[in-house]
Amino acid sequence: xxxxxxxxAALAFGQRLASVLRPGDAVTLSGPLGAGKTTIARGLLAAxxxxxxxxSPSYAIVQSYxxxxxxxxxxxxxxxxxxxxxxxxxxxxDDARYDGALVVEWPERVAAHVFPDALRLTLIVAADGxxxxxxxxxxxxxxxxxxT
Ligand code: ADP
Ligand code: MG
Numbered sequence: 001x002x003x004x005x006x007x008x009a010a011l012a013f014g015q016r017l018a019s020v021l022r023p024g025d026a027v028t029l030s031g032p033l034g035a036g037k038t039t040i041a042r043g044l045l046a047a048x049x050x051x052x053x054x055x056s057p058s059y060a061i062v063q064s065y066x067x068x069x070x071x072x073x074x075x076x077x078x079x080x081x082x083x084x085x086x087x088x089x090x091x092x093x094d095d096a097r098y099d100g101a102l103v104v105e106w107p108e109r110v111a112a113h114v115f116p117d118a119l120r121l122t123l124i125v126a127a128d129g130x131x132x133x134x135x136x137x138x139x140x141x142x143x144x145x146x147x148t
Contacts, residue, residue, distance in 0.1 A: 004123075004131040010036045013133070014043020016147045021048075021072060023099050025140070026115045028107035031123030036131050037105045040121075041076050044103060048072055057105070062091050066100070073100025079109040088114065119145070 004010045017027065021044070029037035038056045045054045048070040057063040057078040065074045077093065088094050088110065093102075107115055120136035137145045 002133040002135075004036065004133055007036070007039055010039040010131065011043035011046070013147075014040040014045075015047040018044040018047035020144045020147060021101050023072060023101065026102040026104065026118035028104045028115055028118045028120045029123065030106070030108060030121065032125060035123035035125050037123060038078075041103045041105070045070060045074060045076065048074065061087075062093070073098075075100060075102050077102060077104045079104065079106040082106075082109050085110050085114070 002013065004013060017040070021027075029040060031037055038054075038058075042054045045065060048065075049068075050065060050070050054065075054076065055063060057076050058080055061078060061081060063076045065076065067073065075093070075098065077091075082088070092098075093114075102115065102118075104115060104118070107118070107120070117138045117140045119138065119141045122134050122136075124132045124134065126132065135145060
């Protein structure tokens with residue numbers, strides 16, 4: 001369990017995540033609206049070199065980042081508005097040849113097998129508004145989690 005007491009802590013967590021991120025990785029971010037999922041993604045993208053604030057992909061569903069904008073290609077995805085899993089095909093998210101990293105908000109909108117080896121992060125918002133984060137760590141992330 002990781003405490004994220006404010007926005008700065010969430011951005012810093014995203015930055016630490018970026019430092020161990022590898023091509024082919026998937027990270028999912030669960031938690032209620034406003035929990036801070038996009039904030040973590042923004043910290044991660046900033047650490048990978050993105051200048052300026054990454055837009056939330058909640059309307060576009062997918063925001064794509066590629067070198068030289070960022071060091072590692074990243075697809076930042078928000079599945080909140082997806083209606084059926086078939087839409088993943090149209091979005092190119094079933095493409096196993098993608099050589100960057102996936103950061104996915106609202107993964108529970110699709111079946112768990114869509115992102116099989118993902119680091120699954122869940123944000124919890126306490127009654128006083130404080131955010132905490134828990135992780136389900138797959139084999140691919142052993143040795144990288146907990147983050148230092
Ligand atoms: P989500 O993507 O989960 O809907 P956002 O990342 O857009 O949430 O964050 C919603 C709001 O909460 C923003 O105003 C952001 O600054 C704030 N916020 C993000 N993380 C935290 C945190 N750990 N503690 C307090 N406020 C936060
Ligand atoms: Mg969001």
